[in-house]
Amino acid sequence: MVRLITHNLLSCHAKGCTTNNFPLQFKDAEIEHREADFNPEFIRGLLPKIEWKALVDTAKELGDTSLPYEQPEMMDDELLKTLHHVLLEMHVEEGQMICPNCNHVYPISNGIPNMLLAEHEIA
Amino acid sequence: MPPKVEATVVDQDAQKYEQLHVHEVYEQIAGHFSSTRYKPWPIIACFLASLPTGWVGLDSGTGNGKYLPLPADRPGCLMTIGMDRSQNLLNAARTAGGTDVIREVVRGDVLDNPWRRGIFDYCISIATIHHLATHERRKLAVQRTLQAVSPNHGRVLIYVWAIDQDELSKRQIPKDNETRAGQDVFVPWVLSTQKKSEADSVQTQSQVYNRYYHMFAEGELSALVHEAATELGMLVDRESSNGDPGTRGVEVVQDGWERSNYYVELRLWENGQI
Numbered sequence: 368m369v370r371l372i373t374h375n376l377l378s379c380h381a382k383g384c385t386t387n388n389f390p391l392q393f394k395d396a397e398i399e400h401r402e403a404d405f406n407p408e409f410i411r412g413l414l415p416k417i418e419w420k421a422l423v424d425t426a427k428e429l430g431d432t433s434l435p436y437e438q439p440e441m442m443d444d445e446l447l448k449t450l451h452h453v454l455l456e457m458h459v460e461e462g463q464m465i466c467p468n469c470n471h472v473y474p475i476s477n478g479i480p481n482m483l484l485a486e487h488e489i490a
Numbered sequence: 491m492p493p494k495v496e497a498t499v500v501d502q503d504a505q506k507y508e509q510l511h512v513h514e515v516y517e518q519i520a521g522h523f524s525s526t527r528y529k530p531w532p533i534i535a536c537f538l539a540s541l542p543t544g545w546v547g548l549d550s551g552t553g554n555g556k557y558l559p560l561p562a563d564r565p566g567c568l569m570t571i572g573m574d575r576s577q578n579l580l581n582a583a584r585t586a587g588g589t590d591v592i593r594e595v596v597r598g599d600v601l602d603n604p605w606r607r608g609i610f611d612y613c614i615s616i617a618t619i620h621h622l623a624t625h626e627r628r629k630l631a632v633q634r635t636l637q638a639v640s641p642n643h644g645r646v647l648i649y650v651w652a653i654d655q656d657e658l659s660k661r662q663i664p665k666d667n668e669t670r671a672g673q674d675v676f677v678p679w680v681l682s683t684q685k686k687s688e689a690d691s692v693q694t695q696s697q698v699y700n701r702y703y704h705m706f707a708e709g710e711l712s713a714l715v716h717e718a719a720t721e722l723g724m725l726v727d728r729e730s731s732n733g734d735p736g737t738r739g740v741e742v743v744q745d746g747w748e749r750s751n752y753y754v755e756l757r758l759w760e761n762g763q764i
């Protein structure tokens with residue numbers, strides 16, 4: 368399962384691809400929603416690692432527009448809950464992730480993204 | 491008696507050798523392997539329990555994902571993402587912990603780096619690096635763990651099999667007492683399958699799969715970490731406040747032997763710019 372928390376950490380690592388290689392773009396994504404326990408402290412601790420713009424853009428690609436475009440300075444409970452849903456409850460089960468720079472395709476099957484490269488593609 | 495561990499020699503391209511004697515073996519034995527590996531080692535459980543809520547980590551070579559649900563007393567307070575090459579092990583890792591919680595797992599190679607640089611707070615590499623067939627590849631795997639975590643506060647825990655085995659372990663390890671070097675070995679895995687024959691009698695068929703390991707000698711893991719970090723321009727030392735701004739380093743927090751394994755715990759630091 369690629370949830371957006373994981374997607375926000377991944378970047379393309381194909382040979383020679385070092386700029387504009389994040390975020391990967393979803394294609395043909397099949398999404399399942401699964402409820403997860405809400406832990407506001409966890410979300411707060413997580414935030415410094417999140418690239419906000421990439422998260423908002425990607426959520427929008429997947430049809431979720433619940434996050435504000437600019438990252439708010441203050442995080443109230445309602446916003447933490449929205450983040451919780453976007454980061455942890457949307458599972459991309461099938462589809463692809465495509466590098467915006469080199470167009471490398473990383474397939475997702477049965478909820479598991481395949482980041483392996485062929486021998487000649489390894490940096 | 492379990493089949494004997496035997497010395498081996500890596501006599502071909504290391505990557506092909508690992509494909510044959512590590513990756514293909516795990517795909518075959520994944521189901522059986524997974525059902526025997528569920529108890530976390532104490533040092534690792536302790537390490538994960540010590541991390542603050544909200545931290546995100548990488549389990550590089552996660553296998554069946556037994557560390558993904560930890561810490562047990564604070565479920566959901568850490569997010570450990572499991573990475574492995576074996577599809578069959580990842581399928582097991584996805585549901586590790588036996589609850590209906592789905593774990594984050596990614597198919598990838600421990601020598602690759604498909605992540606934003608330094609984005610993780612911690613990285614664990616448990617019983618993985620000993621499956622790499624050359625010193626250079628084992629060093630690169632250590633470097634990948636150092637590059638995966640924050641240069642400022644990242645924590646790393648690495649575990650490998652030791653040539654010095656627990657007395658309770660039934661394994662006899664061939665070793666060269668003269669050189670005190672690490673040892674390349676095949677460790678057999680016996681996979682038994684039961685088949686019903688025509689006369690309703692059950693026949694057990696067993697097949698032996700040899701897995702490649704490099705069993706570490708005393709001091710070898712620390713030396714490997716030292717070399718890996720130095721090559722990346724990091725000091726292997728405690729953080730000192732009077733160092734040059736921008737100096738990066740890695741502190742060895744602990745370094746020891748537990749139940750037939752060597753382990754090392756590291757903490758990364760960097761001096762702030764003035």
Ligand SMILES: [Zn+2]
Pocket residue numbers: 379380381384388466467468469470471
């Ligand atoms: Zn790319």
